[in-house]
Amino acid sequence: MTILSTQKFWNIKRKNSKQQLLLTEAGVDPVVAQLLINRGIRSVQEVISFLTSGLDKLHDPFLLKDMRLAVERIKQAKNNKETVLIFGDYDVDGVTSSAILYQVLTRWGIRALNHIPHRMDDGYGLNDNIGQFAKQEGVGLIIAVDCGITSNKEVDAFNKLGIDIIIFDHHEPSEEGIPKALAVVDPKRKDCPYPFKKLAAVGLVAKLVQAIWPKDLKDYLDLIALGTIADVVPLYDENRIFVREGLPEITKTKNLGLSTLLQVAKIHGKKFQPFYAGFVIGPRLNAGGRMESAHRSLNLLLSKDKQEALTLAKSLDRLNSERQRLQRNIIQEALSLVEQQINFNEEKVIIVSQEGWHKGVLGIVASRIAETYYRPAIVVSLEDGVGRASARSIEGFHLYDALAHCSNLLDEYGGHKLAAGLTIQEKNINAFRKKINHFAKDLLEFRDLIPTITIDCEVPLSSLSLELMEKIEQLEPFGEGNPEPLFCSRQVMVKSHPLVLGKNTLKFWVTDGGRTFSCVGFGMGDYKALLQKGQKIDIAYQLIIDDWNKAPVVQLKLKDIKLGT
Secondary structure (H helix, E strand, O other), X not given: OOOOOOOOEEEEOOOOHHHHHHHHHXXXXXXXXXXXXXXXXXXXXXXXXXXXXXXXXXXXXXXXXXXXXHHHHHHHHHHOOOEEEEEOOOOHHXXXXXXXXXXXXXXXXXXXXXXXXXXXXXXXXXXXXXXXXXXXXXXXXXXXEOOOOOOHHHHHHHHHHOOEEEEEOOOOOOOOOOOOOOEEEOOOOOOOOOOOXXXXXXXXXXXXXXXXXXXXXXXXXXXXXXXXXHOOOOOOHHHHHHHHHHXXXXXXXXXXXXXXXXXXXXXXXXXXXXXXXXXXXXXXXXXXXXXXXXXXXXXXXXXXXXXXXXXXXXXXXXXXXXXXXHHHHHHHHHHHHHHHHOOOOOXXXXXXXEEOOOHHHHHHHHXXXXXXXXXXXXEEEEXXXXXXXXXXXXXXXXXXXXXXXXXXXXXXXXXXXXXXXXXXXXXXXXXXXXXXXXXXXXXXXXXXXXXXXXXXXXXXXXXOOHHHHHHHHHHOOOEOOEOOOXXXXXXXXXXXXXXXXXXXXXXXXXXOOOOEEEEEEOOOXXXXXXXXXXXXXXXXXXXXXXXXXXXXXXXXXXXXEEEOO
C-alpha cells in the first residue's frame, strides 16, 4: 500500500482586471479588491454591503416557508397556557438554539421544557420515547431545533398522540419528503423561497426571534454568533451579520454561563475571535454531548447561579480534557488500521471499524483521517453487531448523495455534503465498502485526492505592510465561506538558516532583495532538512502580527512551501 504524497496543489485565483479596476477606482486597495472579488463581491454597492451591513439588512423572516404557521402556533400556546417541549441536538448549534428558544419562550410567559437526546443511548434526532414523555408532562407542542427534517415516522407518531410539532432544521430533507409536522421551517426544502439557504439552526431560531420579538434579538447575539461559527456554516449574507454583530457581544456577554466558561478557558476579557468559538469554547460545550449529556452544556448557558455555573464550566473543561485523551488514542488506533487494511489503489473512500470506539469522538477521528489521507473517511464503532458511524468528506465528493446511493445497506443516515452520520449492520460493512467505492470510482480522479490550497493572489513582498493588514481586517470575521486571506510569493530567497522551535515550529527569514520578513510554519519542522540559506523558494502564507517584546511588524504564517521551482 502506498500513501499519496502530501505535496499540495496550489489553486491561485485568477484576476478579473475589469472588476478589480472598478473597485480600485472606488478607493479600494488593489489587494483588498482582489480579496473581495474572490468572495463573490462584484460591485461597489456589494462592497459597501459586505463591509457595513448590520441587523437592519436581515431578510424578512416570513419569507421562510411555514414561519407564519410556526409563529401563530407559538402564540396559541401562550394564549392557551400550554407546555412546550424544546427538543434539541447535542452539538453547539443545537445547544445554543435550545438555550435561546427556552429563554425567549419563558420570557414571553410560556412554560417550556428542554430535552436533548443522549448521543450514545438515544442517537441523533427525534425518537419514539419522547412522545410518551411529552404526553406525561402535558405537552401540547414540541419544537425540534437542529433536527427533525428526516424524522417522518416519529412525526407521524406524535400526530397520532395529538401532539403538534414544529421543526426548525437546516439539514437536507430525506427522499421521503417533508415530515407531516404542523410547520417545517428549513430553507433547504425545495418549496422554500428564502433567499439565503445556509443558516445554521441557531440562525433559524434567530429568525423566529426576529419574527415575534425583534427588539429582543440583540440580547441573544452572543449565542447566535457562537452557534453559527461552531457549526461551520459559510460566513456571508446573514451568517456574516450574525457573527459580526455577535462577536463583540460575546466579549461583554451578560450570559452568566458563557462568561464563566470564558473565565475557565482563560480567554475572559480578550477580544473574541472566531478561532475561540471553533477551538476553545465550542469543544468545551461539545464535550458535554460527546462524553456524557449535552444537558450539562445547556444548563450552563441557562444558569443564573454563580456557583452552579462555575461547577458546570469546570466539569465541561474536565470532560474536554478527557475527550482529547480518548480522541488521541482512537485516532492512533484508526490510523494504524488504515495503514494495515486500506488498499489506496482501489479504495478512494476509507472505512475503518472497531468494537467499542467511543461514539462521541467518531466525527473528530473521521476528520483526522480525511485530512491525513485526503479521502472521504467513515469511522464505525461496533456494538452487538450494529455499527454507528461518522463520516467526513473532501471537495468533489458529496457525502450525503453517496450514502443515499447505498441506502439499501444502511439502517439510517443523514447529514450534509461534507459531513454525515449513519447506522449500519456489521454484516453489511463489506458490501457497503464495495458499493460506496464503486460510486466514488467515477466521481473522484486521483487528481482530486491531492490536497488543494486556494490562494487569493500572488503578491510581491514589497506590497506587504501593517497598513495593508489594517485594510484586510475590514473583511473580518473570517471563517467558512470567508476564509482568512492566503497569499503566495514566488522566488523569494531564504535569508537565514532555518530553525526548529517548540512543537515542531519552523522559523526563518526570506527576502526579495528589497524587503525582508520572518516566516513561521507551525508543524512544519520537517522542512528544515530541505531548506538552505540562499535557496530560492515559493511560499504560501497568511499575514500575522509579530509584536513579541517589540513594535509590531508583519510576519508570514506559512501554509506551504514549494522547493526547486
